[in-house]
């Protein structure tokens with residue numbers, strides 16, 4: 001066994017390794033929550049990831065037909081278990097081979113921080129891997145979970161020390177030890193990290209850039225209660241692309257179903273069953289793009305909306321552009337990372353602050369449920385789906401003096 005590496009990890013370099021794109025051998029990829037499972041460990045205690053929510057978790061699947069590698073993995077891991085323990089990591093090793101070998105493997109475990117689970121029917125693997133995957137027989141595969149039982153990264157390195165080292169680096173990077181802090185006020189928002197990977201964020205931005213976009217309007221009701229769109233640069237300065245059906249929209253919906261819907265259910269006891277069309281929005285730095293404080297469900301035509309979602313797509317590329325929820329802290333500025341989602345109730349007052357440099361891209365959506373669907377259906381029955389868009393205030397001034405044809409976007 002080689003000595004423990006003492007050099008500090010190059011976290012920036014390793015982060016590139018962490019955000020791998022879907023692997024044809026895997027059912028779950030970074031960002032996905034892991035399903036619960038439980039099998040007896042070396043002490044006869046049923047163990048699995050769910051009870052360790054709140055801590056990082058390392059799950060390693062030992063190969064079915066390479067016992068030498070399994071023994072080697074456990075011996076190598078022993079040299080690092082103290083480092084994992086520093087960050088409160090629970091280590092779950094899953095073995096599905098012969099019982100006699102399992103008992104011999106158990107003798108290698110010296111710490112309560114490591115549980116060696118025996119899964120003789122190889123059921124746990126079914127949730128993580130596609131059938132007949134090339135990893136099952138000869139390779140150790142390790143998954144690093146964040147404190148919310150979601151996959152941060154996975155590693156398949158045949159050099160086992162590298163696999164363990166990279167797993168440790170991701171624990172350090174994404175689940176660092178934090179000092180206790182008293183929280184005295186906060187907005188009732190749900191922040192979900194890493195809903196989209198960087199590649200998907202870029203695909204969404206590209207759709208805005210090359211798929212068309214136009215001035216974003218606001219909504220208000222006319223004297224009959226029908227929604228009227230209007231563009232007013234004193235209230236909002238943004239350009240939107242409305243997503244149509246296609247592979248990217250399907251991909252996004254599948255991700256939202258797996259990574260956002262269960263979190264909203266857990267946090268707010270609300271069953272999302274419906275979604276308005278996604279909008280890809282850009283607040284341009286040159287325009288000092290912004291959206292003044294407002295609520296998202298104040299008209300008969302928007303009354304069905306229950307939760308709003310914003311996913312930042314390029315947090316590193318702009319300045320300003322914070323979200324603010326003034327009712328709960330007028331100096332609290334929210335800037336989630338790239339791919340992170342912010343979810344909040346549509347009744348909550350919120351504001352997109354001006355972008356001061358760069359262009360801020362985000363993906364927007366509104367969620368509702370079956371009861372709210374009837375509210376929307378009733379509005380559409382009375383008023384119909386379409387609405388006119390009027391131009392007011394500074395936007396009208398700009399368009400009158402601008403003969404370049406930008407009115408086509410309205």
Ligand SMILES: [Fe+2]
Pocket residue numbers: 294295296308350
């Ligand atoms: Fe809004």
